[in-house]
Each structure stands twice: as structure tokens, then as C-alpha cells.
Amino acid sequence: MPELPEVETMRRGLEPIVGGTVVAIERGPCRRRPIAIEPSLPAFGRRAAGQLIQATGRIGKRVTLELSSGDSIVFEPRMTGLVLLADPPTQDHLRVRIRLSGRAAREVLYWDRRGLGSVRLLTPRQFAARFGPNKIGPDALQITQAEWRERLGASRRAIKVALLDQRAVAGIGNLYAAEILHQAGIDPRRPCTRLTRGDWTRIADACSEILSAAIRHEGSTLSDGTYRNALNLEGSYQNQHRVYDREGEKCTLCGRAAIRRIVQAQRATFYCPGCQKR
DNA sequence: CCCCAGTCCTGCGGGC
């Protein structure tokens, strides 16, 4: 968390600042260990100041602002980062403030409780090096059925583990991997090599259905309450989860089996042994 | 190619 639906919701919330101009970037009041900011703030400010924000974008789980200079501001929220146009949840974890001029919001804030995220200003060359096709796979909302098979079909890894590989497909994290496989009716431990053409079709369909439904609900705000959209409002897709964090509960799809929790690649995996076939 | 453990970090909830 946040994964593709949450990051896409953040991006959409930033649309009002398109057409605005960057005035300055400065550190927020947070006095903990600083997050990764590149280049250092003075250079960041010199290069970004005066630039028009031409568009918002998203690369997997990162939000981007495309500047008229060709440079991009890239926010990577990791576990607890938020990109905000509204007041942050606390002042204490407010890391970066980007002041703007123009019709809409006066500033964009980057807030991050755990501070694992980053804010970067990348030249087109740096952008291409970090996010080229050899570094990051097709977006989970764009990937075609053929690409699913081509990119993952030969892997001997368990399908759940492969879904988390951002070089294979970009944007899926632990929560949505569980929900997608449940919807597709596939056991998370099944090796990719043992998936049939029909399985890949169901994964492709489940992926677009689950992620677009989650975007419609503005993402999932879990019990820790961290995730918020750009206006600091909670999402509601957590109410639609069928397996994630529901260990022991009866599956709402088959109505019979209890949801199980296992560990794969050091991460929790939730699935329904009744609905999801090996 | 793939796996595992460790790293960053904070807040919380389980257990005693």
C-alpha cells in the first residue's frame, strides 16, 4: 500500500494543478531523518522554479508531474507516502512542500509517516533510465492478455510472487495480488508455468476488473488509516475486499470455506481454499 | 533464473 488504485487516485486528485507553475520547493516541518530527495533541495528548486506543470502521470506506483522543461517530478509513496493538495493528517510527518502559482491549489505537499518514500526531479534521460521497458513492465491497467502470457508464462515462480514483480507488470502489490487471484479462482501457490491459456484470460480480466473497481472506490484505506486521496479523504474499497486481511472469515464468494493466510516470499498471502484451485 | 534475508521506518496490537 499504496498500490496502483491508490496512486492513480492520488494522480487524479492532482489534476487541478495542471496549468500552474512551480514557484519553490522546501522542506516541511518534519525533523526526523530526511526522506530521499534528488537532487538536493537548492538544485531541485533552481531547476523546477518557473516551470509550468503540463500534465500529471503515473508510472506503476509512482505519481509524476511533467514540467514544461521536460523534467518530471516523481513522487514514490512506498508504504505510507501521500501527495496532497489539502491539509496533511499531521504536521509532524510533512516532508516536502512545493509552492505553486496559478488558478488552483497554492501548494502540493508530500507527507510520509514512515519516510520510506522519495521525491525526485528527473531529466528525460534519467526518467528513461529508471522507467524504461527493461526496468518496469507494462502497466497493470494496460497489459494485454498476450503480454500476461509472454511476460509471466515461462516463470517457475508462484503466480502470487510473480504478480508482485514490477518488472513483469507494474502497479500490483500485496493486497490487490490477493484480490485478483481470488477473483480469477487461482491458487496463489500455483507456478506460472502451470497456468493455462484460460487461467491467463481470467487473470487479465480479474486484474482490470479489480483495479478499476478499486479506483472507482478511490482505493483502500486500511485499519491503520494511512492512505488518503489528494484531499486527505479515505478510500472505500477496503469494504469490498474478499480475502485480504480476512483470515478465518467465511469466503463471501463460495460461502463455505474459511479464508487462509500463508506466507510467500516473506509476505502474507490470503486466499480461499474453496474458490481458488491448484 | 530464482530464492532468501536484510535494510529503510513508524505505529499498532498481541501477548504477558
Next chain:
DNA sequence: TGCCCGCAGGACTGGG
């Protein structure tokens, strides 16, 4: 009731 420990997992690294 209070305190400590372990867990949450996104991206990355180094060793096997």
C-alpha cells in the same frame, strides 16, 4: 494496566 516485541510490505541489495 503497561510495556516490549514483532509485524505491516514497496523497492532495493548482496549472497547463495
